[in-house]
Amino acid sequence: MNTIRIGPKVTLAETIGWPLEELDEIRLAKTLSFEPGAEGVALARLREYRERPRDLHLICDDTWPDIRDNSSLLTAFGYALHRHASAIVFRSSPLTELKEVQQGLLRRYIERRGALGDGFYRALVCHDPVFQVPPLLAGSELSSPDVGSSLPPSQWAAKVEQILSGIRATSAVHFQLPSQSKGELPPLATFIYEGFKNTTEHGIDLAVATSATSTRAIILEKGLLSDLVPSRTGGSEARLSLILRNFAERQMEDRVREASETYLTVTVCDQGAGIQGTLPSNSGESELQTLRRAFLPGQTRKPRRQGDDGQGLARIATAVQAIGGVIFVASSGTMAFQDFSTGDYKHGELDLQPLPLGGDQTCLVSGTSLSVIIPQLKHDVTQGRLFQG
DSSP states (O other): OOEEEEOSSBOHHHHHHOOGGGOSEEEEOSSOOBSTTHHHHHHHHTHHHHHSOOOOEEEEOSOSSOOOTTOGGGSHHHHHHHTTOSEEEETTBTTOOHHHHHHHHHHHHHHTTTEEOOTTEEEEEEETTTBSSOGGGBSSOOSSOOGGGBOOGGGHHHHHHHHHHHTTOOOOHHHHSOOSSTTOOOHHHHHHHHHHHHHHHHSOOOOTTTGGGOEEEEEEEEEEGGGGOHHHHTOOGGGSOHHHHHHHHHHHHOTTTTEEEEEEEEEEEEOSSOHHHHSOOOTTOOHHHHHHHHTSTTOOSSOOOSTTTTOHHHHHHHHHHHHTOEEEEEETTEEEEEEGGGOOSOTTOOOOEEOOOOTTOOOOOOSEEEEEEEEEETTOGGGTTTTOO
């Protein structure tokens, strides 16, 4: 039997290396955590089970039915994973029926209005096709909100504030003030709104054969920069992404900007066909070139009916630059990043670079995962109360 164990501190390299197409069994630890950006990639990779369903046994270390809010099954990835399982066994309750677990987790989902996790972690999960919008983000009290019932753009900034308050990372003045153009969302709310809008347009597959296991999510997590620097924590450098290590070291050593000890990761992910899979490629264009072009204004597969078409991903890139964060993109077998925290880029300059994976690794990610990692600055008045806690 082919099996793997998934537990705390899962790295991006490990996530990409999972042989999902060969697995018969996954053992899930009580708690689960990921390197910044890696959970979205993990959730997107589960599309492989949607495309090629097979028997998958899930062995959980947690206790059923008394699972805690920080249980692995109440993370975005864990919740998506249990929907693909053909059997779920708990060490404390080996005879638990699959249907009982699925119904119990769905009740928990409804009670939490689609907002899973606790502490410094929150995941707003879409349980497609019944809950195409997490109830917390629905504009009305519907029993099963669809994509048309999502909050209007004008209310997203306040909702971002509420969500961040829940992880003791209260939204900053920088993210609350209106942008230069009247009526536009502040940068962080823009990233989340446009990313989520992209999943509703391209990340949902409502085909009868696959819709029952489609899961999308918005993930927010606060972390310590020191956890990204192995030499300071005794970890193994090979287990961490070089880009994140460089990002953390630069922030911790930046005496001019006086970087603090914490950062925020925001991820929007789905199990759709991927960005390149929904945008026609030009002749002779590589996957990376198609991905880069997707972030340029006006790029869309939809008929040109209004000036707003093809602006969503371009707004995401602009928002990340305004925040001064690192953007990670994983889509249809391509991974890329751009580190705007260096301050080396002109306004509007997009230069997504392939993410170095190391060794012979290749990206096997279907679906889409968009992540931004935001540093905290101690005395930047525009960041206000972002990282209180």
